[in-house]
Amino acid sequence: MDTDTKTVVHGTGQPQRKLADWLWRPWFAKLWWIAIPAWWVGMAVSSVVAPLESFYDSALAGFLNVLFFPMTALMVLGLGFAQQWLARRPIYGDGEGSPQFDINPDPFWSEIGTRKIGHPLPLVDMYDPRSGGLFIGNPESFQHPDRS
Structure with a gap:
C-alpha cells in the first residue's frame, strides 16, 4: 500500500484516498484543470482578436463558461471524495447498531x-x-x- 497517498480508514481496513487523489490524479482531471486557464486566457485574448470574439459571444461559449468554471470542476471531481467520505460514516445510530435517539419524531405519522x-x-x-x-x-x- 502506498502510504503517501492513502490512509487506512478505522474499522474498515480499506484505504481511503485523499482529496488530492480525486481532484488531480485521474487523467481527465489533469486535462480539465489545464483546459480551465486556457479557456479563460482565450476569453481575455478575444477582446482583441475578432474571430475569437465572435466565438466567445456565442451561446455555446456560454455553456462552456459553466464547464470551465473552476468551481464546477471542483464540485464534479470532488464528488467521488464526498461519496467515499460519506460512505465510511454510519448511516444510522452510532455505527454499532444502536440508535442515537429513541424518539418518535411524528407520533401521528x-x-x-x-x-x-x-x-x-x-x-x-x-x-x-x-x-x-x-x-x-x-x-x-x-x-x-x-x-x-
Whole structure:
C-alpha cells in the first residue's frame, strides 16, 4: 500500500484516498484543470482578436463558461471524495447498531393512510383529545365552553 497517498480508514481496513487523489490524479482531471486557464486566457485574448470574439459571444461559449468554471470542476471531481467520505460514516445510530435517539419524531405519522380526506391530523383537531391544549374538552383551551 502506498502510504503517501492513502490512509487506512478505522474499522474498515480499506484505504481511503485523499482529496488530492480525486481532484488531480485521474487523467481527465489533469486535462480539465489545464483546459480551465486556457479557456479563460482565450476569453481575455478575444477582446482583441475578432474571430475569437465572435466565438466567445456565442451561446455555446456560454455553456462552456459553466464547464470551465473552476468551481464546477471542483464540485464534479470532488464528488467521488464526498461519496467515499460519506460512505465510511454510519448511516444510522452510532455505527454499532444502536440508535442515537429513541424518539418518535411524528407520533401521528402512522395514521396518514387511515385518515379520511378532509380530516385533520390529531395534533390540530380540536375534537381529538390528543391535540393537547387545542382540545375543546381541555379546561385550559380557549375553545372550552366553561372558560370565562
